[in-house]
Amino acid sequence: MQDFWAALAQAFALILGAEAELVEIIGLSLRVSLSAVAIACVIGLPLGAVLAVGRFPGRLALSVLVNALMGLPPVVVGLTVYLVLSASGPLGVLQLLYTPAAMIIAQTILVTPIIAALTRQVIEDLSGEYDEMLRAMGVSRAGMIATLLWDARYSLLTAALAGTGRALAEVGAVLIVGGNINHVTRTMTTAIALETSKGELAMALALGIILVTLSVIVSACVMGLRASAARMAYA
Amino acid sequence: MRDVAEPPRPGLWPVTLRAVAFRAGGQTLIDGLDLELAPGALTCVMGPNGAGKSLLVRLIAGLIAPTEGTITYGSAGAPAKNRIAVVFQRPVLLRRSAAANLDHALKTYGMPRAARPGRIAALLSEAGLTAQAGQAARLLSGGEQQRLALVRALAAEPDLLLLDEPAANLDPQATAMLEALIRRASSEGVKVVLVTHDRDQARRMAEEVILLHRGRIAERAPAQAFFENPKSPEARAYLAGRLLL
Numbered sequence A: 001m002q003d004f005w006a007a008l009a010q011a012f013a014l015i016l017g018a019e020a021e022l023v024e025i026i027g028l029s030l031r032v033s034l035s036a037v038a039i040a041c042v043i044g045l046p047l048g049a050v051l052a053v054g055r056f057p058g059r060l061a062l063s064v065l066v067n068a069l070m071g072l073p074p075v076v077v078g079l080t081v082y083l084v085l086s087a088s089g090p091l092g093v094l095q096l097l098y099t100p101a102a103m104i105i106a107q108t109i110l111v112t113p114i115i116a117a118l119t120r121q122v123i124e125d126l127s128g129e130y131d132e133m134l135r136a137m138g139v140s141r142a143g144m145i146a147t148l149l150w151d152a153r154y155s156l157l158t159a160a161l162a163g164t165g166r167a168l169a170e171v172g173a174v175l176i177v178g179g180n181i182n183h184v185t186r187t188m189t190t191a192i193a194l195e196t197s198k199g200e201l202a203m204a205l206a207l208g209i210i211l212v213t214l215s216v217i218v219s220a221c222v223m224g225l226r227a228s229a230a231r232m233a234y235a
Numbered sequence B: 001m002r003d004v005a006e007p008p009r010p011g012l013w014p015v016t017l018r019a020v021a022f023r024a025g026g027q028t029l030i031d032g033l034d035l036e037l038a039p040g041a042l043t044c045v046m047g048p049n050g051a052g053k054s055l056l057v058r059l060i061a062g063l064i065a066p067t068e069g070t071i072t073y074g075s076a077g078a079p080a081k082n083r084i085a086v087v088f089q090r091p092v093l094l095r096r097s098a099a100a101n102l103d104h105a106l107k108t109y110g111m112p113r114a115a116r117p118g119r120i121a122a123l124l125s126e127a128g129l130t131a132q133a134g135q136a137a138r139l140l141s142g143g144e145q146q147r148l149a150l151v152r153a154l155a156a157e158p159d160l161l162l163l164d165e166p167a168a169n170l171d172p173q174a175t176a177m178l179e180a181l182i183r184r185a186s187s188e189g190v191k192v193v194l195v196t197h198d199r200d201q202a203r204r205m206a207e208e209v210i211l212l213h214r215g216r217i218a219e220r221a222p223a224q225a226f227f228e229n230p231k232s233p234e235a236r237a238y239l240a241g242r243l244l245l
């Protein structure tokens, strides 16, 4: 117990002192996860929208697949990306293994299905409401998708935040493809795993506190968005 | 508004329904309906709840396909874009401001960006919604939403305007405002089909009445004849307030 309180006090000292290594790790974590979420949005938003309102063979099968991919185990994604990027893998020449880029790729694969599946659900619901009106106005299919995406903006932002939460908390994939290399690919979660195993509880706790704080902030954003969306009926 | 002198664009007329039936859930909701619509008289469609008025509107607008029969627009099987505008019984407005709803419509109708703000201001003022321009459309009152939906439909400059009980939630003043807008569109050459339950409104507005009952046209007559000398038993019962589905 003594250890714990001492470690906690040290952890707060690290946080309050904005200790350089801590800042570096947080910065990398945010950079990797937010990049992954941004890319996942670019892919997932249109994909989800097309799955919701598109008419093409295999649409249903693709929707089921995307939903199934939502539950992908991070370590399996990590392993797959590792195999693809490793020296003997098909993309080995790019030499991306153990770089932040590899971590971004792995997290993008994890987050894209979440964004796409949530987008599909949200757009499908909204389309049920708008479809007849938009068709009556003669809106083109592309115009419909644009209209639906914009009018679902609050729900979609919520989906993006859900993706951010998953990416920040994820450890398996980034550990495998990033390698937890000091100053290069060490993220909050991989650092916590390492520091804990080394018995460096203060650093692990400090990162844990930051991680929890970030997830609380993300949740608060989600709830705030919901409330303001309902209150403003999306002006 | 379109110039009065401009000749009607060819192609849409006449809108012809031949032996149109619409069935769903094992029921015949529209039953072998023949109808021809041409520019001119303001047509009111009346009939009890569930008569099929809203279905008829959606069939004419090409939003649902008849199970049987055909609907033609001039010589075409589908209406050309923007020629028919619809105001639904429950208007669906976008999750945007009143002005942004109109901007979206005008953009859809192909108006260049630079020309839109002026047109939006004009439409909002016609609807008496100038002060609500920036307000979320879905937070407007029911009557304000209906007025916004009407000017959004008018923004299409349609040849045929289908209105499904557009005044259902309006107070007398707003009703007068809405009716003035409809009358003006009609006098400018837009064919108006107005679904209404309100007999007083029909008397004020209609030049011609179609009475729908159980998915069939029970009577179609000039307004005066319909109200003063109804031919069909259904029309007599309806006007006496006794016609039920």
Ligand SMILES: Nc1ncnc2c1ncn2[C@@H]1O[C@H](COP(=O)(O)OP(=O)(O)OP(=O)(O)O)[C@@H](O)[C@H]1O
Binding pocket: B024, B025, B029, B047, B048, B049, B050, B051, B052, B053, B054, B055, B056, B089
């Ligand atoms: N897609 C559908 N599937 C099954 N039944 C339907 C469908 N659409 C409408 N109906 C039924 O068809 C009948 C006519 O509906 P419609 O909405 O046209 O009535 P209406 O004349 O507009 O009535 P109101 O005056 O209440 O607006 C109703 O009994 C309704 O339940």
Ligand SMILES: [Mg+2]
Binding pocket: B053, B054, B055, B089, B164
């Ligand atoms: Mg109706």
